[in-house]
Amino acid sequence: MPTVALKSKEGIWVMVSTILASAMAFIDATALNVVLPSMQEELQASVTDIFWVLNAYLLMLASLILIGGSLGDTLGRKKIFMTGIVLFILSSASCGMSATIFQLIVFRIFQGIGGALMIPGSLSLISSSIHERERGKAIGIWSAVSTAVTIGGPILGGALADAGWWRYIFYINVPLGLIALFILFAKVSEVKAGGADKPIDVVGALIIALCLASLTYGFLRIPKVGFNNWQVYVSLVAGILLLPVFIACEKRVPHRMMPLHLFKNKIFSGMNLYTFFLYAGLSAGMFFLSLNLIQIQGYRQFEAGLAFLPFTLLLTLLSAVAGKLSDRYGPKFFLVAGATITGAALLFLAFIPKTSGPTQYWSTFFPGILIFGAGMTFVIAPLTATVMGCVSDQYSGVASGVNNAVTRTSGVFANAIFGALAVLLFSSALQKDLVKTSFSEESKREIAAQVVNLGNAKAPLHLPDADRQKIQELYQQGFLNAYRTIMILAAALCFGATLMAVLFVEKGVHERER
Known part of the structure; x- marks a missing residue:
C-alpha cells in the first residue's frame, strides 16, 4: 500500500485501529499495578505469585516480540497484527475468568504471546502507511489518543479493585479488540515490506x-x-x-530475521540504548511510587490511580504537539530535555517523607508527578519517530520489535534488580534496628521474614499492640529508605538516557537510512 495522508480516510482508519489495539496493552500496564492487592486477596496468592502475574506476561513479550515484528515484515503487518489482537482478546477474557492464581499466570503467558504479535504491528503499520513528513505527528497522535483512551486505567482499576471487581480490567480488552479487528478487516489494506515473499x-x-x-x-x-x-x-x-x-x-x-546492519546506524543503536536506560528508570520509578502511595502513604487503590492523573493528562494533551515539533526542528532537544526532566522528577519524588495521606497530595506528590509527566511528554513521540524514521520501510516491523523488546526487557531488568535491591536494603536497615530492641531471637526472625513484602510487611500478631506499632514504624521507615535509594538510581538511569541522546542524536531532522 502506498503511503497515505494522515487526514485521509484510510489514514484515519489506520490510526483508529492501532490506537484501540494499543489501548488494550496500555490498560493492562497502567491498571494492573493498582489492582494487585485485591487480586492477591481473592485468589489467596503469595507475593511471589503476584510477581509472576506481572512477569509471566513480560517474559513472553520480551522473548517473542522480535519474532512478532519480523513475521509482520514477512507475512504481512495487518495479518500478524490481527492475529495478535485475536489471541490477546481470548487470553484477556480467560484471565478475567481465572479461578486460581495458577490459571491466571498461564493465561497471562498467552496474553504475552498475543502482545508480541500485536505491539510491533501497531507502530509498523503507522510507519509504513503514513507519509514520512507526517509520521512524527501521527506517532504523537497515537501516543496522545492511546493515553486518552487509557487515562481511566489506574483510576478505573482502583475503583474496580476497591469494589472487588478487578476482573473487569481484563474484560475491557474484549470490546476494544473486537472494534479494532472490524476496522482492520473492513477498512485497512494489507502492508508487506519489500521482499516479503522471502522464507522465514x-x-x-x-x-x-x-x-x-x-x-x-x-x-x-x-x-x-x-x-x-x-x-x-x-x-x-x-x-x-x-x-x-x-x-x-x-x-x-x-x-x-534480524538485519544486523541496522546496528551500524548510529541513531538506531543509540536510541535503543536511550530506550533501555529511560524505561528501566521509568519502570522502577512508577512501580515503587505506586507501592509507596498504597503501602506507606495510606492511599486507597482508587486514590493511587488518581494520583497519576496529571502524568496521563500531560501525555494526552501534548504528545502530538511534541511529535509535530520534533518533525519540524529535529528530535535531539526533546530527547535530551525529556530524559533530564524525568530524572529530575524522580529525584524530587525520592525525598518526599511519610505524609498524612491524600490530603497532602497537592503539596507533596503532585509537583513531582507533574514534572514527571512533562518530561515523558517530551520523549515518547520523538523517541518512537526517531527509531522508526532512521530505518527504511522494509525494516519498520523489525525496528519496532527491537525497540519494544528493549523497552520490555528494561522493565523486567528494573523490576528484578531493583526489587531484589529494595528487599536487601530494607532487610539491612531492619536488622540494624532490631539489634537495638529487646525482642526474642524467634520474634526477630519472624519480624525480619516480612521484608519480602516490602511496605506491606505486617508485625507478628502475637506481640503486644505497643510492640506491633513500633515494628510497623520500623517497617515504614525501612521501606522509605529503600524507596529513596531506588528512586535515586532510577533518576541516574534517566540521566544515562540523556547522555545517549547527546552522544548519538544529531541536531536537525534526521534522514532515513536505506
Whole structure:
C-alpha cells in the first residue's frame, strides 16, 4: 500500500485501529499495578505469585516480540497484527475468568504471546502507511489518543479493585479488540515490506527467542532466589552466550530475521540504548511510587490511580504537539530535555517523607508527578519517530520489535534488580534496628521474614499492640529508605538516557537510512 495522508480516510482508519489495539496493552500496564492487592486477596496468592502475574506476561513479550515484528515484515503487518489482537482478546477474557492464581499466570503467558504479535504491528503499520513528513505527528497522535483512551486505567482499576471487581480490567480488552479487528478487516489494506515473499528465518527466530527468554527469566528469578543462585547464573550465562550464536547464524543465512546492519546506524543503536536506560528508570520509578502511595502513604487503590492523573493528562494533551515539533526542528532537544526532566522528577519524588495521606497530595506528590509527566511528554513521540524514521520501510516491523523488546526487557531488568535491591536494603536497615530492641531471637526472625513484602510487611500478631506499632514504624521507615535509594538510581538511569541522546542524536531532522 502506498503511503497515505494522515487526514485521509484510510489514514484515519489506520490510526483508529492501532490506537484501540494499543489501548488494550496500555490498560493492562497502567491498571494492573493498582489492582494487585485485591487480586492477591481473592485468589489467596503469595507475593511471589503476584510477581509472576506481572512477569509471566513480560517474559513472553520480551522473548517473542522480535519474532512478532519480523513475521509482520514477512507475512504481512495487518495479518500478524490481527492475529495478535485475536489471541490477546481470548487470553484477556480467560484471565478475567481465572479461578486460581495458577490459571491466571498461564493465561497471562498467552496474553504475552498475543502482545508480541500485536505491539510491533501497531507502530509498523503507522510507519509504513503514513507519509514520512507526517509520521512524527501521527506517532504523537497515537501516543496522545492511546493515553486518552487509557487515562481511566489506574483510576478505573482502583475503583474496580476497591469494589472487588478487578476482573473487569481484563474484560475491557474484549470490546476494544473486537472494534479494532472490524476496522482492520473492513477498512485497512494489507502492508508487506519489500521482499516479503522471502522464507522465514526459523533458526534465527528460535535462537533469539531462547536468548531473550533466558535473560528475562534470569532477571525475574533474582528477587525470589537472590543473585548468588545457580538458576540465575545458568539463565543469564545462557542468554549471554546465545547472543553471539544468534549473530553468527544471522551472518550465514541469506534471508535474516534480524538485519544486523541496522546496528551500524548510529541513531538506531543509540536510541535503543536511550530506550533501555529511560524505561528501566521509568519502570522502577512508577512501580515503587505506586507501592509507596498504597503501602506507606495510606492511599486507597482508587486514590493511587488518581494520583497519576496529571502524568496521563500531560501525555494526552501534548504528545502530538511534541511529535509535530520534533518533525519540524529535529528530535535531539526533546530527547535530551525529556530524559533530564524525568530524572529530575524522580529525584524530587525520592525525598518526599511519610505524609498524612491524600490530603497532602497537592503539596507533596503532585509537583513531582507533574514534572514527571512533562518530561515523558517530551520523549515518547520523538523517541518512537526517531527509531522508526532512521530505518527504511522494509525494516519498520523489525525496528519496532527491537525497540519494544528493549523497552520490555528494561522493565523486567528494573523490576528484578531493583526489587531484589529494595528487599536487601530494607532487610539491612531492619536488622540494624532490631539489634537495638529487646525482642526474642524467634520474634526477630519472624519480624525480619516480612521484608519480602516490602511496605506491606505486617508485625507478628502475637506481640503486644505497643510492640506491633513500633515494628510497623520500623517497617515504614525501612521501606522509605529503600524507596529513596531506588528512586535515586532510577533518576541516574534517566540521566544515562540523556547522555545517549547527546552522544548519538544529531541536531536537525534526521534522514532515513536505506
